[in-house]
Amino acid sequence: MSDAMVMPSSRRKTATLVMLYTVLVGYSLITLAPFIWMLITSFKAPSDVFKIPPSFVPTMLFTDEPFANYTEVWTKRSFVTFFLNSAWVAFMASLGQVFATSLAGYAFARLELPGKNVLFAVVLATAFVPVEVTIIPEFLIMRWLGWIDTFASLIVPSFLVGAFGTFMLREYFASLPRDYGDAAYVDGASPFQIFYMVYLPLAQPALVSVFVIAFINNWNELLRPLLFLNSPDKLTVPLGLMSFVNQYEASWTLLMAGSVISTVPLILIYILTQRYILQGFVGGGVKG
Amino acid sequence: MSGLTLDAICKSYGSAKVLHDISLSIEDGEFVVFVGPSGCGKSTLLKLIAGLEDVTSGRLEIGGRDVTGLEPVDRGIAMVFQSYALYPHLTVFDNIAFPLRLQKRPKDEIKRAVEKAAETLDLTARLTYKPGALSGGQRQRVAIGRAIVRNPQVFLFDEPLSNLDAALRGQMRVELSELHQTLKTTMIYVTHDQVEAMTMADRIVVLRDGVVEQFGTPMQLYRRPRTRFVAGFIGQPGMNFLPARVVGTEGGVTAEIAGGTRISIPVAAEGLASGDTVELGVRPEFLSLAGPERGMEAHVRLIERLGGVSLLHGTLADRTRIIASFDGLDEVPESGSVHLGFDPAQAQLFGPDGLAKPPLAAVGARQ
Numbered sequence: 001m002s003d004a005m006v007m008p009s010s011r012r013k014t015a016t017l018v019m020l021y022t023v024l025v026g027y028s029l030i031t032l033a034p035f036i037w038m039l040i041t042s043f044k045a046p047s048d049v050f051k052i053p054p055s056f057v058p059t060m061l062f063t064d065e066p067f068a069n070y071t072e073v074w075t076k077r078s079f080v081t082f083f084l085n086s087a088w089v090a091f092m093a094s095l096g097q098v099f100a101t102s103l104a105g106y107a108f109a110r111l112e113l114p115g116k117n118v119l120f121a122v123v124l125a126t127a128f129v130p131v132e133v134t135i136i137p138e139f140l141i142m143r144w145l146g147w148i149d150t151f152a153s154l155i156v157p158s159f160l161v162g163a164f165g166t167f168m169l170r171e172y173f174a175s176l177p178r179d180y181g182d183a184a185y186v187d188g189a190s191p192f193q194i195f196y197m198v199y200l201p202l203a204q205p206a207l208v209s210v211f212v213i214a215f216i217n218n219w220n221e222l223l224r225p226l227l228f229l230n231s232p233d234k235l236t237v238p239l240g241l242m243s244f245v246n247q248y249e250a251s252w253t254l255l256m257a258g259s260v261i262s263t264v265p266l267i268l269i270y271i272l273t274q275r276y277i278l279q280g281f282v283g284g285g286v287k288g
Numbered sequence: 289m290s291g292l293t294l295d296a297i298c299k300s301y302g303s304a305k306v307l308h309d310i311s312l313s314i315e316d317g318e319f320v321v322f323v324g325p326s327g328c329g330k331s332t333l334l335k336l337i338a339g340l341e342d343v344t345s346g347r348l349e350i351g352g353r354d355v356t357g358l359e360p361v362d363r364g365i366a367m368v369f370q371s372y373a374l375y376p377h378l379t380v381f382d383n384i385a386f387p388l389r390l391q392k393r394p395k396d397e398i399k400r401a402v403e404k405a406a407e408t409l410d411l412t413a414r415l416t417y418k419p420g421a422l423s424g425g426q427r428q429r430v431a432i433g434r435a436i437v438r439n440p441q442v443f444l445f446d447e448p449l450s451n452l453d454a455a456l457r458g459q460m461r462v463e464l465s466e467l468h469q470t471l472k473t474t475m476i477y478v479t480h481d482q483v484e485a486m487t488m489a490d491r492i493v494v495l496r497d498g499v500v501e502q503f504g505t506p507m508q509l510y511r512r513p514r515t516r517f518v519a520g521f522i523g524q525p526g527m528n529f530l531p532a533r534v535v536g537t538e539g540g541v542t543a544e545i546a547g548g549t550r551i552s553i554p555v556a557a558e559g560l561a562s563g564d565t566v567e568l569g570v571r572p573e574f575l576s577l578a579g580p581e582r583g584m585e586a587h588v589r590l591i592e593r594l595g596g597v598s599l600l601h602g603t604l605a606d607r608t609r610i611i612a613s614f615d616g617l618d619e620v621p622e623s624g625s626v627h628l629g630f631d632p633a634q635a636q637l638f639g640p641d642g643l644a645k646p647p648l649a650a651v652g653a654r655q
Contacts, residue, residue, distance in 0.1 A: 188361030
């Protein structure tokens with residue numbers, strides 16, 4: 001092939017790449033900007049927060065106590081309690097989601113049930129109902145059960161239903177070869193044994209994905225803890241963060257430090273499970 | 289006793305009937321192959337025997353016991369799947385031990401059974417491997433191991449070699465035949481490959497559109513196919529079919545083929561009359577070079593040299609294509625015309641209904 005033919009194609013490719021990277025870098029900056037601003041503010045003194053023009057200098061990093069905001073949040077403001085409460089609630093609720101949605105997803109994917117598709121459509125439809133619509137009946141049920149101001153009000157519902165997880169796991173289970181189940185059935189496995197001995201271990205990537213997504217959602221949950229929890233020792237991280245800005249005080253630097261701390265578990269859990277999450281979303285590429 | 293009896297088995301999916309009145313009697317210890325083209329119902333029939341599908345009507349007996357309504361595990365069968373169906377998250381040991389663990393057998397008994405199966409199948413060194421680390425042949429052996437440890441009355445194989453390359457397929461064919469000789473257990477094997485059927489089977493069931501076309505030994509199917517379909521399906525290269533017209537029915541059938549050649553075939557003429565259109569079936573290896581002005585004249589299109597044999601691809605005067613097989617050392621003309629002849633006793637004659645006419649000797653013996 002002559003140079004005359006190669007160059008334009010090569011130049012076009014370079015131009016496309018430059019454009020692509022410009023868009024991606026620009027989008028990344030827009031996405032990261034609030035996070036970077038939060039990080040900078042968490043290292044500022046309260047007096048520097050609302051300076052005009054705004055300063056991008058984390059001033060406290062140049063003092064004797066660069067982590068003073070973090071120390072105060074962690075030690076003096078019960079943030080450890082909020083953090084542990086959130087960790088417990090998010091972990092248990094995510095476990096509940098994996099439990100409930102793996103069973104439901106498997107049943108919808110593999111079992112022969114009359115009205116299965118209609119029921120699946122109903123489960124999916126629940127994902128489109130905003131939480132604000134159901135929160136009052138939910139509150140009344142929790143009060144009736146005597147679960148107000150207990151973690152059960154945040155954990156137990158996750159053991160019962162989850163539209164997204166059910167959908168994702170149904171697709172994943174359906175993508176796994178049917179021969180595995182048939183082979184186990186011929187060997188004498190019951191439907192439940194086929195589920196937990198054969199298909200559940202194979203769905204590990206999708207299960208991890210469901211767990212992580214549920215963990216992030218529960219960690220960030222504000223409305224339900226706000227309505228269901230009252231005692232100071234039961235508050236979760238989002239409620240704890242709210243307490244930094246109220247009618248008596250507005251500790252923006254502490255709020256930002258607390259916010260940075262609250263993102264650490266989410267970033268860590270994502271990094272640790274990234275490999276599984278990708279596999280989980282790509283689907284059941286399992287070869288026999 | 290671990291024979292198998294299928295009595296008028298039918299299977300329908302809604303209004304679509306896929307198996308029609310299948311009745312077979314398979315002897316204890318026999319190696320029976322179900323063979324047929326894609327969609328003929330052979331895998332469905334195997335799944336009915338396994339209990340993975342329910343029969344629409346009919347009765348199934350294994351070892352003299354009615355198992356029609358029983359769960360697969362209670363039928364005394366073990367199945368090897370086309371995809372092997374090895375659990376990727378378990379080691380070879382755990383895969384083979386899987387059915388025994390379901391039966392809650394003692395640990396030491398499971399260990400002994402798995403090790404014995406592994407030894408039989410030359411897998412001892414691979415027991416700690418996961419299926420992903422094994423070759424195709426080894427995976428196949430693990431799948432067989434999982435079946436062996438159950439000590440079944442009947443083994444079911446669903447196209448187990450179709451995922452292997454040609455060389456490995458040949459090797460595994462031999463290994464499976466040897467395994468059958470060792471275990472002496474009834475085996476039912478599904479394949480679309482007639483070479484596998486011919487080389488491994490004690491008896492072959494040829495299926496077509498959900499109907500048994502013929503059930504017999506490989507040589508019965510090869511030498512005396514009951515229908516034109518069986519004749520064309522069994523044998524590699526396939527049987528030559530020569531369009532012909534009946535010109536006489538005295539002492540056999542005299543038929544005229546392309547070029548006006550008249551041949552007298554020693555088969556019963558029942559149902560045939562002069563002028564009827566029939567087909568002569570001649571296997572390639574029964575064709576030989578004839579002298580000038582004798583036999584059928586064929587135009588040579590191509591010679592395929594396979595080493596041991598050479599295949600002559602030719603065209604007759606009426607454009608019928610014909611294949612003749614010769615010893616690899618024989619001198620075969622590369623081009624031009626040749627004259628091909630055959631022994632009429634080795635030829636088949638198929639009536640307009642596609643059924644083979646029985647040889648006169650057989651008719652005489654029946655009478």
